[in-house]
Amino acid sequence: MLRYTAKRILLMVPTLIGVAILVFILLRLAPGDIVELKLLAEGGRVSPEALATERARLGLDKSYWLQFVDWMAGLAVFDFGISMWTGRPVIDEISSRLGLSLQVAIMATILATAIAIPLGTLAALYKDTWVDHVVRVFAIAGLAVPSFWLGMLLIMGLLLTFNWIPPLTYTPIYKDPLGNLAQLIWPALAVGYRYSAVAARMTRSTVIEVLQEDYIRTARAKGVYERLVVARHAMRNALLPVITVIGLEFAFLIGGLVVTEQVFNLNGIGKLFVQTVTRGDYTMVQALVMLIAAFFIVINLLVDLLYAALDPRIRYR
Amino acid sequence: MSAGHAIPAGVSAAPGRGRRLLRATWRFARTQPLGFAGLVVIFLMLFAGIFAHVVAPYDPLAVDYGAMLSAPSAAHLLGTDDFGRDIFSRVIYGARTALAIGFLASFAGSSLGAVIGVVSAYFGGRIDMAIQRVMDILLAFPIIVLALSVVTVLGKFIVLGLNLYLIVAIAIPIVPKVARVVRASALGVCVMPYIDSARAAGYSHRRIIFRHIVPNVAAPYLIMLTAFMAQAILLEASLSFLGLGVTEPTAAWGLMLSGSSEQFYREAPWMILFPGLAISLAVFAFNLFGDALRDWLDPKFKV
Numbered sequence: 001m002l003r004y005t006a007k008r009i010l011l012m013v014p015t016l017i018g019v020a021i022l023v024f025i026l027l028r029l030a031p032g033d034i035v036e037l038k039l040l041a042e043g044g045r046v047s048p049e050a051l052a053t054e055r056a057r058l059g060l061d062k063s064y065w066l067q068f069v070d071w072m073a074g075l076a077v078f079d080f081g082i083s084m085w086t087g088r089p090v091i092d093e094i095s096s097r098l099g100l101s102l103q104v105a106i107m108a109t110i111l112a113t114a115i116a117i118p119l120g121t122l123a124a125l126y127k128d129t130w131v132d133h134v135v136r137v138f139a140i141a142g143l144a145v146p147s148f149w150l151g152m153l154l155i156m157g158l159l160l161t162f163n164w165i166p167p168l169t170y171t172p173i174y175k176d177p178l179g180n181l182a183q184l185i186w187p188a189l190a191v192g193y194r195y196s197a198v199a200a201r202m203t204r205s206t207v208i209e210v211l212q213e214d215y216i217r218t219a220r221a222k223g224v225y226e227r228l229v230v231a232r233h234a235m236r237n238a239l240l241p242v243i244t245v246i247g248l249e250f251a252f253l254i255g256g257l258v259v260t261e262q263v264f265n266l267n268g269i270g271k272l273f274v275q276t277v278t279r280g281d282y283t284m285v286q287a288l289v290m291l292i293a294a295f296f297i298v299i300n301l302l303v304d305l306l307y308a309a310l311d312p313r314i315r316y317r
Numbered sequence: 318m319s320a321g322h323a324i325p326a327g328v329s330a331a332p333g334r335g336r337r338l339l340r341a342t343w344r345f346a347r348t349q350p351l352g353f354a355g356l357v358v359i360f361l362m363l364f365a366g367i368f369a370h371v372v373a374p375y376d377p378l379a380v381d382y383g384a385m386l387s388a389p390s391a392a393h394l395l396g397t398d399d400f401g402r403d404i405f406s407r408v409i410y411g412a413r414t415a416l417a418i419g420f421l422a423s424f425a426g427s428s429l430g431a432v433i434g435v436v437s438a439y440f441g442g443r444i445d446m447a448i449q450r451v452m453d454i455l456l457a458f459p460i461i462v463l464a465l466s467v468v469t470v471l472g473k474f475i476v477l478g479l480n481l482y483l484i485v486a487i488a489i490p491i492v493p494k495v496a497r498v499v500r501a502s503a504l505g506v507c508v509m510p511y512i513d514s515a516r517a518a519g520y521s522h523r524r525i526i527f528r529h530i531v532p533n534v535a536a537p538y539l540i541m542l543t544a545f546m547a548q549a550i551l552l553e554a555s556l557s558f559l560g561l562g563v564t565e566p567t568a569a570w571g572l573m574l575s576g577s578s579e580q581f582y583r584e585a586p587w588m589i590l591f592p593g594l595a596i597s598l599a600v601f602a603f604n605l606f607g608d609a610l611r612d613w614l615d616p617k618f619k620v
Binding site for chain 1: 450460466469593598604
């Protein structure tokens, strides 16, 4: 197990280097660079000398090789450089927004799991009754409704029924828990719906499968209460694949946030990403992509490890 | 399946094939009613999209400041937007945009992914290893992050009113996902005795891949193609919503939702309701059809 974990962690390094190379090349394929965008946006004609000095200041006059080596050397010691657009350290720009996005993601996960597991189990226990049909419609719709539109519907519903919209300014949860939740619960619901739909579907099908196993019949035959059969014998075995889905969808969630943050005007990682990509802020985009990819890979790894830890039948080499 | 039945020259194959297709459709409708419902919705949207110029009562771009933000009525079935443009007509034309981009992106991504998957499985060894590492790198991005980066970098390249680069951007995240699934089924095909005999007969790699392996992974390919139609439509809507996909004045569902302000939420809820419903319905239909197709073609196959 330890060896397997170590191997997987080591394998992350080449993948991350690949991501770095890909994003580095991709960004430099774009016509025009940030210097042109920034200076020309300020209006008027800019002398070629001004462009050249600005490029030199940002290190864009160096060869691509040198730029890449510089960046990698920085990454190795967790130095992400300075944002080319705002001039502030990238790490500050990201860390001031990471809390918000992570909070929404975690809230969405909790909400989704809390909804999905009971719903999926109910659907399985009452298979082919109206309970099951309602849950399945809920789940199928969840896969089709775009999270950003659901967010808009939530805002519209709140506005038209209570004449109230969620607060637009972010307050950290430790300062004003109620104000914070009043703002962030809605985007969490919007991105969490799809999540709960996927998890509910998975829960339903695994519980149905497990309930047909021999050990369930044995438990029933020896007179265990049905409630205990479900809680002890069925659920523990059924939840394994559900955990995988929850882990894998967590990464999806980050993607959903990219769009949904716009709807709620949240100043999080997703919004920052959209802004910086359109500005061609190389250092910022590079750092964000690395962060998101690393996150993605780590979550995948954690899911695999958790899976092995929970299921004694699985032993990785 | 059809290899043994050679059709004599001069005899038209059309009636037999038509009847067979009809019978297959009927069987599909009976065994997979939900999937068939999805198929019907897809055909309706396809019809609306292709004949948008006939079906839509108004020009989707016609601005009418006299009718700005008017509520749904007999004249404007789904109301009008802030430029007085008819939302029903824009939703109809939006179907054309969504289906065209969705199909082209999903087709390009799935086909490339399938070829990569088969090649990877067939050659194995170092080639397989190298291809899988590249796919791992692409899989390390959430799909929207990858598509968004690619489309902003590439910009615009309009062919026949469609931004070709947008299609490329939506297709790229599909490639590694399809490649992985197709590789897994191709691995099963590659150990079949008929592949060995094809090799022993001295056929070229290209012939073995395209004539002997590709037809045998057609089922997962078709399933992935429909499943990713839904994803591609969703992705196009998201990108357009962010202002990085389809651009004004083209009618596209995601774009119609873009820039909605509190004023619209309050005074013109129909502007928000209907384009979103159209996206959901399209994705819903493709999901239903895709699931049914999976059960029908290969009950053991799970994406």
